[in-house]
Amino acid sequence: MTVCRYQKLTGRAFMVTLLSVASPVSVLAAEGHTGHQGASPPIERSEQSPSMSHSQHGSSKAGHGSMQHGDMDHSQMDHGGMQHGDMDQSSGRPMQSNTHGARDVNGVAQPSFIPALTDADRAAAFPAIQGHTVHDKKPYAFLLFDQLEYQNADEGSALAWELGGWWGGDIDRVWLRSEGERTNGITEEAEVHVLWGHAVGPWWELVGGVRQDFKPGSPQTWAAVGLQGMALYGLEVEATAYLGEGGQTAARLEAEYDVLLTNRLVLQPVAELNFHGKDDSSRGIGSGLSEAEAGLRLRYEIAREFAPYVGVSWGRSYGQTADFTREEGEENESARFVAGVRMWF
Structure with missing residues (x-):
């Protein structure tokens, strides 16, 4: 029992001693915080009892923002750092001054430690980087041998080709065709097209230029205009x-x-129709629908640029063209086995 009473008495005495020491320390701390404001001298306190009540101590916050107006000595306050002309439109209170006088686009004063943005700052932040410019005006080239094949014809073995390529950019290109x-x-048979192409949409292109026929018959030159693209x-x-x-006209x-x-395994059906405006006996061509060709080829792409294939090809002559073909002792319809390679560069 004696020990317990001694411990209780000792604890009470310790709390009383701690409270008596903490009260003056709180007052000194409040005075020191007020004196820390370099622009304003410490406010003189009126004579009060040595100890402050907890209600009075709680009303004094950091910066003394909640002190009553009567407790401040305005004669000793430094108003030089405040510009009375700068008023906050929302609250009607004066705004804090800004050393640089910089404001944002809304007219709000910016902190003095943020300098105004200059053209030199923008140039340093976004320098011109060599080698990373837009490449839409750089010309490119492409050549495709769509058909380079052996055919088993009635007259004997035949070698047939069909190729196309272009040089230029995304909008304007020079096209080359041959078959x-x-x-x-x-x-x-042999012909070559040289065409100028201009894009009229994401998938379509107008072309115009020259077509030169070498065979059959004597060479002939055509003016060409057309539309090509992806349907x-x-x-x-x-x-x-x-x-x-x-x-002479043709289409x-x-x-x-x-x-x-x-x-990698691709099946390619193809079709071609040829029309002529009038008969041309020297070349064995009649008016109207003169020829039709269709084919079916199965290729295996060993690489995207190189693919061997096998297939069949069918062709037929119509109208006066068929009559010219029979007069020369040839069949106006034929089917052939084909084997070849498709490649591009």
């Missing part, structure tokens, strides 16, 4: 009209489509 056939070492679901289409020597419509059986 032909050699049978038993003799060139039966629905990846169907590639070329429609071209021609105006030749002697008032050609071509279409092809790639069916992806796997990522």
Whole structure:
């Protein structure tokens, strides 16, 4: 019992001693905080009892923002750091001065330690980086051998080709087309197109230029104009009209489509129709629909740039063209087995 009473008495005495020491320390701390404001001298306190009540102590916050107006000596306050002309429109109170006088786009004063942004700062933040400019005006080139194949024809073995390529940018390009056939070492058909292409949409392009026929018959030059591009679901289409020597006119419509059986195995159906405005017996061409060709080729892309293929090709002559073909002792319809390679650069 004696020990317990001694511990209780000792604890009470310790609390009384701690409170008696803490009261003057709180007063001194408040005075020291007020004196820490370099622009304002310490406020003289009126004579009070040595100890402050807890209600009075709680009303004194850091910076004394909650002190009553009567407790301040305004004659000793430093008002030089405040510009009375700068008023906060929302509260009607004066705003704190700004050493640099900088304001943002809304007219709000900015802190003095943030300098105004200059053109030199923007240039330093966004320098011109060499080698990272836009490349839309740089010309590129592409060459595709869509068909380079052996054909098993009735007259013997034949070598046929069809190629296309371009040079230029995204909007304007120079196009090159060529197709032909050699049978038993003799060139039966050969032609070359040189066209200027201008994009008229994301998938379509107007073309115009020259077509030169070397065979059959004597060479002939055509003016060419047309439209090429991609129709629905990846169907590639070329429609071209021609105006030749002697008032001869012609038109050609071509279409092809790639069916992806796997990522590397592709089935390609193709079709071509040729029309002429009038008969040309020297070249064995009749008016109207003169020829139609269709083919089906299955290729395997060993690489995207190189793909061997096999397939079949079918062709037929119509109208007066078929009559010219029969007069020369040839069939107006034929089917051939083909094997070749498709490659591009």
